[in-house]
Amino acid sequence: MPHSIQVPPETVRKWQEIVDLLAEIMRVPSALIMQVEPPNIKVFVSSESKGNPYEQAETAPLNTGLYCETVMKTRQPLLVPDALQDEAWKSNPDIKLGMISYLGLPISWPDGQIFGTICVLDRERNEYSDLFLRLLHQWRDVLQADLGSLATLNQQLEEREAKIQRLVDANIIGIFTWQQESIVEANDAFLRIVGYEREDLVSGRLRWTDMTPPEWLDLDFQQWMPELKRTGRLQPFEKEFFRKDGSRVPVLIGVADAEEAAKQGVAFVLDLSERKRAEAEARESERRYREIQAELAHANRIATLGQLAASVSHEIKQPIGACAVNAEAGLRWLGAASPNLEEARQAFERIAKDARRAGEVMNRVRGLVRDTPMNREWVQINEPIREVIALTRSDATRNHVSVRMALAEDLPPVQGDRVQLQHVMLNLIINAIEAMSAVDDGPRELTISTGKAPGAVLVTVSDTGPGVDPGNIDRLFEEFNTTTAVGMSMGLPICQSIVQAHGGTLRLTANAPRGAVFQFTVPASQNGVTSPGAAQ
The missing domain is CATH 3.30.450.40 (GAF domain)
Structure with missing residues (x-):
């Protein structure tokens, strides 16, 4: 009235x-x-x-x-x-x-x-x-x-109170009113969340302080209660309550006080048990996915090296053969009637040089095969790119592919895993060579270039192969998908995941007049500080 x-x-x-x-x-x-x-x-x-x-x-x-x-x-x-x-x-x-x-x-x-x-x-x-x-x-x-x-x-107040009452009665969300440390009223939804009966509420035995674990209670009194007195309300935050059986239930709770001293008010409570369970399952799935992805990446590196076997064999045969020739020459100079020590010394120097060359080739291969976690370090991107080009040069020669480098000078360093970045380059180069091996007319040209992008270093691998159907571009980055009769179905998805793990992006566009262009970015150092999205 x-x-x-x-x-x-x-x-x-x-x-x-x-x-x-x-x-x-x-x-x-x-x-x-x-x-x-x-x-x-x-x-x-x-x-x-x-x-x-x-x-x-x-x-x-x-x-x-x-x-x-x-x-x-x-x-x-x-x-x-x-x-x-x-x-x-x-x-x-x-x-x-x-x-x-x-x-x-x-x-x-x-x-x-x-x-x-x-x-x-x-x-x-x-x-x-x-x-x-x-x-x-x-x-x-x-x-x-x-x-x-x-x-x-x-x-308006009566209508609002009616809506609130309908919300309380609907039991969609837990609601309780409190005075001092006692819970004076609560709906059935809240009682279900904490496992208490209405008789417990009527008896006056329900106290939110008793229902709060000690570590959360300290936070309540040190942070939330002072804020409630200052602002009159608390934005929803997560905490835990003890159930009647002693177990814990994670909840999302929002609070509004009814007087300036924050001695009484209303709280809205949402049970987070299902969400927490789903999050735990999602974390476990993500962990397992990462494990599988790492295993697949390792398998892909080994598969890639299988395609490089001929190139590696050629790279190693040359220095080993040279070592044998120089060894024989050195022995002849030493076994002569008048030993020529200078000529023998030069022969052994050539043996040492060729042995180091063979060792470098093997180190590159070992680095690509070794299954190690990401090792963050400052990398001048041109250096690992040159090493990969050296590894694949014989494969390019065998397929009549001309390789051109356009590596920009004075690039800022990037922070990342040198071996993983080389793995990306190796996949892109092998894919390009493989694609161009099917081209019978026109030149087979592979261009690897580097340059600057806003806050990043840009790496480009372009070829003059048959190109990619625009409708298949997105599918190329799907796991276990390939558009060629031979090749690495896991290569591009892994390349993409490696680039994304470094905070960069990988994209594919068409080359003119034909072929494909792969470009990826890696966040670069800016005045000694990495860009957002780089290694954390």
Whole structure:
């Protein structure tokens, strides 16, 4: 009902200013706003003017013939110039207070229910001019507008409370109200989350502090409660509660207080058990996926080396053969009638040089085969690229592919795994050579270039092979997919995962007039600091 709506303090202060102004303008000792509270009538606001006998919150019983009582009953303005000269008003109780003249108007709620009156009273005869009556009407309209706003606000609050109550009753989310450290009310959803019965709640044994594990309780009092006192609410955060059986349940909880001291309020609780279980399963799946991916990457490196066998064999045969020739020459110089030590020394120097060359080839191969975790280091990208080109040069020659390098100078270093970056280059180069081996007309050209990109180093591998159908570009990066009769179905997905692990991107575009262009970026050092997305 409207008469149950509480008028807020700021509105009361505004109305006080109105009655004080009325008393001053109309030069009367008393200006009042009266409120009906059956079975009484109450002085809601009283002017602070001199000689005013009415005190705020003073009450009088209805049905005693008061001026205001008549206005509220008739809902009409009332003017009494002099009650002492009017038989109808000689017994009015207000006369006992010396108030013999009266002017008042009814005040109503928007739905028509009576709130009370606004009136002025005088100890002397007072006709109250039409100007005063219009002034009273204007102030009455202000008061009724305030009541309209309060009624609208009250309706909104009631609707909001109804929605909240429906939410509580729906048991979609756990809700409890608390005072100090006790839980005073809770819905069934919350009780299910923590495993308690309603009898436990009614008994008063539920305390949120007892239900909170010690490490979370420390956080509650050190962080969350001070913030609640400061802001009046807590954005949802994760914590744990003890269930009745002693087990723990992870929850997401949001809190709003009901008073400034944060000693009582409401909390909304969501059970995170299923989400945490799903996250754990996802982490395990991700771990297993990474293991499988590492195994596949290792297998792919070995498969790649199978294709490099001929090239590696050729690279090693040359220095080994040279070692044999120089060894025989050295022995001849030493076995001569007059040994030529200088010629023998030069022969052995050539043997040492060729042996180192063979060793370098084997080290490159060993680095690609070795299954080791990512080793972050600062790398000048051109150096490992040159090594891979050296490994694949014989394979390119055998397939009649000309290799051109366009490696930019003064590139910033990148932070990453040298071997893994070489593995990416090896896959891209072998794929390009393999693709061009099927081309019967036109040149077979492989171009490897490096350059700068915003915050990164750009590596490009372009060929003049048959190219790739635009519709197959995305599928090329899918695991176990290949568009060639021979080749590495896992190569490109692994290349992509390696580049992404380094914080870069790998993409494929068409070459002009034919062929394919693979480009990948690796975040570079900027003034000694790695770019965002680089190694963490």
